[in-house]
Amino acid sequence: MQNYIEFKNVTKEYKIGKNTLKAADKLNFTINKGEFVVILGPSGSGKSTLLNLLGGLDKVTSGSILVDNNEVSNYNEKQLTKYRAYNIGFIFQFYNLLPNLTAIENIELLNDIIDKKIDGNEVLKQVNLEHHATQFPSELSGGEQQRVSIARAIAKNPSMLLCDEPTGALDSKTSYKIIKLLHDLCKKENTTIIIVTHNASIAEIADKIIHLKNGQIEEVEIIDNPKNPDKMEW
Numbered sequence: 001m002q003n004y005i006e007f008k009n010v011t012k013e014y015k016i017g018k019n020t021l022k023a024a025d026k027l028n029f030t031i032n033k034g035e036f037v038v039i040l041g042p043s044g045s046g047k048s049t050l051l052n053l054l055g056g057l058d059k060v061t062s063g064s065i066l067v068d069n070n071e072v073s074n075y076n077e078k079q080l081t082k083y084r085a086y087n088i089g090f091i092f093q094f095y096n097l098l099p100n101l102t103a104i105e106n107i108e109l110l111n112d113i114i115d116k117k118i119d120g121n122e123v124l125k126q127v128n129l130e131h132h133a134t135q136f137p138s139e140l141s142g143g144e145q146q147r148v149s150i151a152r153a154i155a156k157n158p159s160m161l162l163c164d165e166p167t168g169a170l171d172s173k174t175s176y177k178i179i180k181l182l183h184d185l186c187k188k189e190n191t192t193i194i195i196v197t198h199n200a201s202i203a204e205i206a207d208k209i210i211h212l213k214n215g216q217i218e219e220v221e222i223i224d225n226p227k228n229p230d231k232m233e234w
């Protein structure tokens with residue numbers, strides 16, 4: 001589907017004393033269903049702001065965000081909660097797992113609020129962690145914790161995965177496995193994947209690269225022949 005996601009003049013301002021900072025400054029772009037998109041830009045350029053606005057964690061100051069022809073930027077709190085629960089999977093740099101819950105409990109956490117119940121064991125298998133179900137985050141390696149957080153994000157079968165520097169805390173071999181996993185998901189399940197990263201190798205496999213600078217879009221690159229992840233260099 002064309003234009004699954006559309007940003008129209010999206011602006012996010014923060015007031016700092018008397019000054020106004022534009023963390024997002026008239027962003028215009030579109031993303032198709034099943035696209036693998038990389039967001040590049042220096043620290044402070046507005047990458048996390050963009051993800052948070054799209055994921056309904058933050059409100060636009062002006063402009064509109066359309067997802068599947070729905071104006072998400074106009075949603076009220078109740079609609080946003082539903083949108084986040086059903087449509088969005090978030091993956092963060094430092095995993096954001098709850099330390100007092102086991103791997104499987106972290107994944108099945110949503111079962112309290114969603115109708116279609118998640119089978120944590122089934123999802124753990126998808127990330128090859130079925131033998132670690134009852135371990136706590138502190139008993140898992142960084143890569144394993146990130147895989148639990150991916151399992152948690154994909155468990156509800158979201159239409160998009162928003163990943164904020166998902167390999168930032170991992171060694172290169174583990175990062176590669178995580179990126180392969182995300183790329184497979186994108187191509188097999190048609191999940192739209194948007195990844196904020198500093199890693200140029202990840203950008204090489206993207207269908208689209210959005211370059212940000214000072215809250216503005218510097219360039220949107222559409223890649224006709226992205227590199228196969230098997231040929232990625234680290």
Ligand code: ADP
Pocket residue numbers: 014015016021022023041042043044045046047048049050
């Ligand atoms: P990036 O993820 O690219 O490093 P961010 O989106 O986190 O950048 O931030 C973009 C700009 O907005 C930065 O200058 C940052 O300081 C500012 N910013 C982000 N969140 C807030 C906030 N809650 N209050 C004030 N300024 C913020």
Ligand code: MG
Pocket residue numbers: 047048049164
């Ligand atoms: Mg950030």
